[in-house]
Amino acid sequence: MKGPWRAGLVVLLAAILVPGTLAAADDAPKPDQAKITPWTAEDILLAESSGQWEISPDGKWAVWVRSQMDKDKNGHVSNVFLTNLETKKEFQLTRGAENHGQPRWSPNGESIAFTSSRPLPKPNPDLAKSQLWLMALPGGEPYPVTEAARAVQSFKWIDNDTIIFSAQEDPALYEQELKRRKDSTRVVDDVAHEPPVRLYKLSVKDKKVTRLTDNTDFIQSWDATPDGKRALTVHAQYLSFEWDQKILPKTFVYDLATGERHELFAGQRIAPMGVEGARDGSGFYVGAPFSTDPRFFTASITLLYFHDLASGRTVPVDLGWENGLGGGIRATPDGFIATLAAGARFLPAHYVKDGLAWKRADLEGEHVKNLFDFAVSEDAKTLVYAYSTASTPTQWFRATLGGAKLTNAVKITELNPGFKGKAVARTELIRWKGALGEEVEGLLYYPKDYQAGKKYPLFTAPHGGPAGADLDAWDESWAYAHQLICQRGAFILKPN
Secondary structure: OOHHHHHHHHHHHHHHHOOOOOOOOOOOOOOOHHHOOOOOHHHHHOOOEEEEEEEOOOOOEEEEEEEEEEOOOOEEEEEEEEEEOOOOOEEEOOOOOOEEEEEEEOOOOOEEEEEEOOOOOOOOOOOOOOEEEEEEOOOOOOEEOOOOOOOOOEEEEEEOOEEEEEEEOOOOHHHHHHHHOOOOOOOOOOOOOOOOEEEEEEEOOOOEEEEOOOOOOEEEEEEEOOOOOEEEEEEEOOOOHHHHOOOOOEEEEEEOOOOOEEEEOOOOOOOOOEEEEOOOOOEEEEEEEEOOOOOOOOOOEEEEEEEEOOOOOEEEOOOOOOOEEEEEEEEEOOEEEEEEEEOOEEEEEEEEEEOOEEEEEEOEOOOHHHEEEEEEOOOOOEEEEEEEEOOEEEEEEEEEEEOOEEEEEEEOOOOOHHHHHOOOOOEEEEEEEOOOOOEEEEEEEOOOOOOOOOOOOEEEOOOOOOOOOOOOOOOOOOOOOHHHHHHOOOEEEEEO
16 A cells, blocks of 8 residues: 555554544444353344335335345345334245245235245246236235246336336247257357347236337336336446446337337436336436546446426436435435435435425434435335444334424334344444545444554455445445454454
């Protein structure tokens, strides 16, 4: 390590080793000392995680996915859960060693659709392992509503009998011939023979599937208006954009009744990543990375655009925040809620739409400084969200949302109960001045049984920012086993 980075780090290390120079911000839970057990590799590898939350149309329930590694399967397992947001009572809807995901409520709240790799009632080796399944509430056996050669990639309910989904086209003659010859060779970036990803319409009652688009490229993200008449789609043009970023994706607005489409962002250096439809069907929000590099978006911030269907205009959304989005957005009846990039923490904000302008109000509440993922009810009166710090394992909460204020927060998950008997490493969010005078931010993890003034080994894990920052959030993955390293008596410094 040479130059300004080294000089800045030397100053920081001196501060670490001198007691009292850094303000403590220790949120680590304090378990009963007599019941503490050491962290093991299995604690990290077999930890539970939760995501893909969606609130029911009446705002009383939420479906979500709990995931973890399974020792017996030697692989990943995910199941769908149902939580009553008033009583906090939790029900497991799927079981077994398969993978289930993307639970979505029907508009009337009487059914939940989800993807599943569970075996079909009549197994067929020519069909995709993952299919779309349906479960009626308050109970009943799930049943498949697709039996397709390709897995559903993403989907959306349009009405109580109609689902729009994206998937690859069925195998063409070339692919069928390779299968017949048992040729498993995979040619990298073989665009000519890669099946296109298109949109389809599914009638749930009779399981009839109708193709909606005839594109020859690959739809990677999309959303549709609530009535299913229009869709905004982002199309990858080849298979290695993530690596060389030579050919930008194309973005279209489709009339799904006629198949007609027109392109957005033509001739502009905009590569959309995500799409979120406005709740009133007036248009679509589109997130896209921005970088001053002439070719690569690797180091970037995320900007937001809005396409207005009535006028045909696409305008940038003024977030009033130079670092852009930190996470995704969720549409509300009056605009959207977003988490803004703010270093190691996000800044959650509510944006109210007025014509083609938006007014921002930062969220207030007990956990907003460490709110990292969320879902919002249709009436925008209830929020469920993930809360954690680098020293506090993730749990999900339900809160009442009034404008920009969160109240009545209640914990609704009990993930990883075994962590209560562990001594979690103390952490601090610290800032210092680098050798060039710039402010540098980082997360510092303390060694077990730390004593001020004593020297300890230091691991460094530099990252980036503002969009790609290490967060003040619980992160115990196989890549960064913080608790195991600190338990062995070392500091960890993660500069952004």
